[in-house]
Amino acid sequence: MPPCGIAAWGHPFFKKHISMEEKPERYLRFPLFRRIEHWVMALSFTILAVTGLPQKYAENPISEFVLGLFGGIEGARIVHRIAAVALALIAIWHVGYAVWHLFVRREKATMMLNKDDAFNAWETLKYNLGRKDERPKQGYYTFEEKIEYWALIWGTMVMVATGFFLWNPITAARSLPGEWIPAAKAAHGGEALLAVLAIILWHLYHVLVRTFNRSMFNGYLTREQMEHEHPLALEEVPRPALDEEKLARRKTQFWVGYGLVATLWLIGLVWFVTTEQTASATIPPPQGMEVYVPLTPTPLFAVETVPEASERYGDTWDGGIGALFAEKCGACHDPGDGRGGLDLTTLGGALAGGESGPAVRPGAPGVSLVLVWSGLPGHPGEFSPLEQAAVWNWILEGAP
Amino acid sequence: MRPRDRYLLILLGLISLAGLGLLTGTSESVASASPAFQTTPIPVGSVPMSNAECLECHGDPTMILPLPSGEQVSLAVDRIVYGTSIHGQLGYACVQCHTDITGFPHPETDFEDARDMTVHMSQTCGECHTDAKGEYEMGAHAALQESGEKTAAVCADCHGSHSTEQFSAGRTAIARACQQCHASIYDAYADSIHGESLLNEFNVDVPTCVDCHVAHNNTGPTTEGFHLRSPELCAKCHANEELMSKYGVNTDVFETYIADFHGTTVSIFERTTPDQETNKPVCIDCHGVHDIQSPENTDSTVYKQNLLSTCQRCHEDATTNFSDSWLNHYEPDPENHTIVWVVDLFYSIFIPATLGGMALFVVTDFWRSRIKK
Numbered sequence: 104m105p106p107c108g109i110a111a112w113g114h115p116f117f118k119k120h121i122s123m124e125e126k127p128e129r130y131l132r133f134p135l136f137r138r139i140e141h142w143v144m145a146l147s148f149t150i151l152a153v154t155g156l157p158q159k160y161a162e163n164p165i166s167e168f169v170l171g172l173f174g175g176i177e178g179a180r181i182v183h184r185i186a187a188v189a190l191a192l193i194a195i196w197h198v199g200y201a202v203w204h205l206f207v208r209r210e211k212a213t214m215m216l217n218k219d220d221a222f223n224a225w226e227t228l229k230y231n232l233g234r235k236d237e238r239p240k241q242g243y244y245t246f247e248e249k250i251e252y253w254a255l256i257w258g259t260m261v262m263v264a265t266g267f268f269l270w271n272p273i274t275a276a277r278s279l280p281g282e283w284i285p286a287a288k289a290a291h292g293g294e295a296l297l298a299v300l301a302i303i304l305w306h307l308y309h310v311l312v313r314t315f316n317r318s319m320f321n322g323y324l325t326r327e328q329m330e331h332e333h334p335l336a337l338e339e340v341p342r343p344a345l346d347e348e349k350l351a352r353r354k355t356q357f358w359v360g361y362g363l364v365a366t367l368w369l370i371g372l373v374w375f376v377t378t379e380q381t382a383s384a385t386i387p388p389p390q391g392m393e394v395y396v397p398l399t400p401t402p403l404f405a406v407e408t409v410p411e412a413s414e415r416y417g418d419t420w421d422g423g424i425g426a427l428f429a430e431k432c433g434a435c436h437d438p439g440d441g442r443g444g445l446d447l448t449t450l451g452g453a454l455a456g457g458e459s460g461p462a463v464r465p466g467a468p469g470v471s472l473v474l475v476w477s478g479l480p481g482h483p484g485e486f487s488p489l490e491q492a493a494v495w496n497w498i499l500e501g502a503p
Numbered sequence: 504m505r506p507r508d509r510y511l512l513i514l515l516g517l518i519s520l521a522g523l524g525l526l527t528g529t530s531e532s533v534a535s536a537s538p539a540f541q542t543t544p545i546p547v548g549s550v551p552m553s554n555a556e557c558l559e560c561h562g563d564p565t566m567i568l569p570l571p572s573g574e575q576v577s578l579a580v581d582r583i584v585y586g587t588s589i590h591g592q593l594g595y596a597c598v599q600c601h602t603d604i605t606g607f608p609h610p611e612t613d614f615e616d617a618r619d620m621t622v623h624m625s626q627t628c629g630e631c632h633t634d635a636k637g638e639y640e641m642g643a644h645a646a647l648q649e650s651g652e653k654t655a656a657v658c659a660d661c662h663g664s665h666s667t668e669q670f671s672a673g674r675t676a677i678a679r680a681c682q683q684c685h686a687s688i689y690d691a692y693a694d695s696i697h698g699e700s701l702l703n704e705f706n707v708d709v710p711t712c713v714d715c716h717v718a719h720n721n722t723g724p725t726t727e728g729f730h731l732r733s734p735e736l737c738a739k740c741h742a743n744e745e746l747m748s749k750y751g752v753n754t755d756v757f758e759t760y761i762a763d764f765h766g767t768t769v770s771i772f773e774r775t776t777p778d779q780e781t782n783k784p785v786c787i788d789c790h791g792v793h794d795i796q797s798p799e800n801t802d803s804t805v806y807k808q809n810l811l812s813t814c815q816r817c818h819e820d821a822t823t824n825f826s827d828s829w830l831n832h833y834e835p836d837p838e839n840h841t842i843v844w845v846v847d848l849f850y851s852i853f854i855p856a857t858l859g860g861m862a863l864f865v866v867t868d869f870w871r872s873r874i875k876k
Contacts, residue, residue: 161767167774175779176771224864231867233875247864254857272828273820281827285835286842288764293850297857305861313868382817385780386788388725395654396687460583467564467579 129323140200141319144193150186151262152299154179159292187266188376194259195368199361207353209345213243216253220246243336251306258298265291271379405488412492419503420450424494428453431484432473447473454502468498550596551605557597558582572616585665600627618653624664625657632658638719646723656684674711675702681712691793696800698793708746714739724792730785731773734760737786759832760786782817789813 133141154173157166158180173179204210223246226239244252268275268287275284310316314332318324329337417423425448432447436457441447445457453463453473462473474494477485486494497503558580560566566578585591590600598604614620629636639645639658647655661680662668668676678701682689692698692712700706713721715736722729738757740746747754760766768783787795789805796803804813810826818825835843 158767158771161771162761167771170771171775175776176768177781228864228867231864231871233871273818273822273825276824276828277822279824280842281824281829282840282842284828285763285830285840286846289835289843289846290850293846293854297850297854300854300858301861304858304865308865308869313872379820382782383819385782386784387816392687392691394688395684397654398683398686398689464564 126326129325130329131322132318132324133322135322136200138319138322140193140196143189147186147189147193148298148302151183151190152295154183154186155295156299158183159295184270184376187262187270188372190259191263191368191372191375194263195365199365202361203357207350207357210342214249214252216249220249240334241332243333243339245332247305247309251309254298254301254305258294261290261294262298265294267375270375271381273381274379405492408489408492409496412489413496416490416493418493418497418500420497424497425450427490427493428473431486431490432477435483450502463498463502465498465502468495471498474498550598552596552598554597557604568612570614570616570620574617576617576620580665588663588665588667589669590667591665600624602627602630621659621664622648622653622657625659628658628662635719641720641722642717643721643723654684660684674707675705677711677713677718678702688793695791695793695795696797697795708740708749710740728777731769731777731781733785733787734766734769753832755834756832759830759834763830784817788816 153169157163157169158176160166170176170179173182205212219242223239223241226235227246229235230238265287268284269291272284275287310319314328316324316328324332415423416427428447435442436445436447436452438446438448438452441452441457443457443459445462446452446455447462454461454465456462456472459472459476462471462476464471468474474486474491476482478491561578561580562582564577564579564581567575568578569575580597603610612620614623629639635658644655644657648657660683678689678692678698693702697709700709701711715733716724724730724733734757741752742754742757744754761770765783769781769785772779772781772783790796790798791804796806798805800806801808803809810829811821811823814821814826814829830840830843833839835841835847837844
């Protein structure tokens with residue numbers, strides 16, 4: 104964790120023991136605020152992981168069960184976003200905490216990585232492998248803790264940035280290539296998996312398995328733990344008291360600067376959460392088309408034309424229909440070798456019909472083959488709509 | 504005969520003409536033969552009336568029944584039409600369907616209008632076709648009938664009455680049967696890549712109406728369950744390697760959809776809360792339904808230049824770059840979607856490397872502190 108430990112250094116409890124010139128039994132490592140910060144973040148991290156990973160591994164039956172606990176995928180997404188906001192608030196709180204101790208209180212940046220950490224890591228490995236008898240002596244924060252801390256900082260930054268793309272894809276695509284959104288999704292998932300596995304493998308091993316570290320529960324490390332894990336911190340010379348005047352000035356500078364940053368951060372967070380309505384709540388129906396549209400048969404001719412048609416072409420065989428048949432059909436369906444065995448030049452021939460049956464069925468124009476066949480595509484002879492009307496009416500009237 | 508009646512008769516005649524046109528039309532190859540229930544025709548002599556007896560009167564093409572609604576229904580049966588129908592070919596007797604007729608005079612009817620008569624007469628089909636009847640009763644048309652919507656389709660509307668053919672004989676006939684009531688949807692389908700291929704090339708690989716909607720127990724596509732399940736309908740063909748290879752169509756479409764945000768959500772919804780609504784799209788929401796086109800067709804809703812406006816149907820504020828966030832059913836690789844591929848590659852190295860390094864310390868520490876002491 105961050106440079107907080109140094110804050111504990113100046114804690115009255117600690118000073119009291121120093122002044123008594125005897126070694127204290129326990130050392131305050133995490134004051135209440137640090138512990139609250141840790142546990143809020145741990146809760147937020149856990150919720151994010153529990154609601155997030157099932158989305159990455161949606162096909163897994165465990166995911167199905169977990170999502171069910173949140174009332175389904177949409178419920179899980181809402182909870183995920185609430186936890187994300189909590190994490191963003193913790194982040195700005197932590198920035199303030201770090202700046203307060205490093206800048207205002209001029210404490211040593213005990214969390215910064217340096218070349219000693221590389222050395223310590225190497226020496227630790229040699230010790231673990233039995234090549235050395237002593238662990239390297241480490242300071243207030245060991246290299247293990249620093250890796251933990253900076254991995255968390257890196258991870259949070261990646262998750263906030265990629266999370267923005269996923270939360271606000273339209274806004275993101277206004278100024279960046281659209282492909283960055285699926286790329287952000289890939290990174291968000293990859294980083295999440297890394298973070299969860301690293302917490303389990305690295306953090307939980309070190310604080311629960313290797314030694315059961317109570318400092319994040321009760322705030323204290325025992326003297327043995329301090330001597331064993333952080334011997335160099337015990338050798339630190341207490342820092343001289345700060346110049347009250349300069350301290351007051353830096354406090355003012357802090358509140359102005361941090362106030363501005365925190366305000367911008369909060370405004371940014373509100374914007375982050377509210378800037379876009381990514382999608383409409385419902386999908387518009389695929390086709391805005393009427394479902395029930397009955398097919399009305401296209402008439403061969405307009406019924407209103409029947410009187411005019413009969414007037415023009417006649418309403419009896421001798422009165423014009425016979426002549427119409429002779430003209431339109433007689434070329435093929437003639438006496439003797441009529442096509443299809445059909446002779447349409449005489450009324451008798453039409454009634455008798457050919458191979459397919461009667462060409463004219465008096466009273467039933469709908470099934471009279473003369474109208475059926477002549478209407479088929481590709482048939483050489485065809486009636487005009489008005490001629491059809493006349494023939495139709497003639498057959499309907501009994502084909503006189 | 505009054506002129507008005509004559510025109511009604513003309514109309515009825517036209518309908519029967521259309522029926523005959525269907526009979527003489529082309530019939531395509533059999534795609535899927537659904538077994539229809541078949542009873543043995545009753546031997547002549549054991550029925551109360553023979554077909555010849557019926558046709559003595561009903562062979563007269565001018566025979567009509569006036570109804571209280573003013574409509575006139577033709578009572579004529581055309582020998583040719585019935586004789587070429589499936590029932591006629593198998594030799595069924597008229598009275599096997601018209602079970603209330605046992606002699607002459609016939610019992611009185613109380614049909615208000617022609618539709619009443621069709622709906623009533625269709626009930627006789629279920630006597631033999633019990634499976635189809637059972638399915639039909641679970642479907643949307645039956646539910647509409649139940650609610651008093653008389654226009655909802657009954658057996659005879661799709662299968663015809665005296666002219667009944669085996670539907671398995673023609674997939675275009677299926678589409679045309681639905682067209683009777685769903686004409687605008689038919690028109691959209693006819694212009695689609697599926698419809699064009701079926702109706703113009705008689706290609707039996709493409710879906711006709713019932714392949715997605717089911718013939719009898721169609722539950723209605725507006726229900727949320729249908730929407731959520733619809734990707735499975737598409738996958739029936741589009742995940743079929745053998746079928747798709749004929750057309751050079753990528754079968755990864757289903758997997759890549761599920762891998763994407765939309766598809767992941769829809770698949771979770773389907774498994775956890777199948778009756779809940781989701782605003783995440785399925786195949787048809789982007790590709791279109793009846794009017795679906797090849798993505799290479801410039802009219803396609805997913806054609807590169809049309810994609811943004813398709814996104815905007817749900818993502819109203821989306822701008823130019825936004826549609827590139829969709830990976831077009833591609834697995835990221837060095838050529839397509841390089842950035843995504845690089846990120847995936849980075850984490851596939853970074854995660855094991857980091858954890859491996861941590862494990863080295865953890866395992867050796869455990870060994871030194873617990874085992875070797």
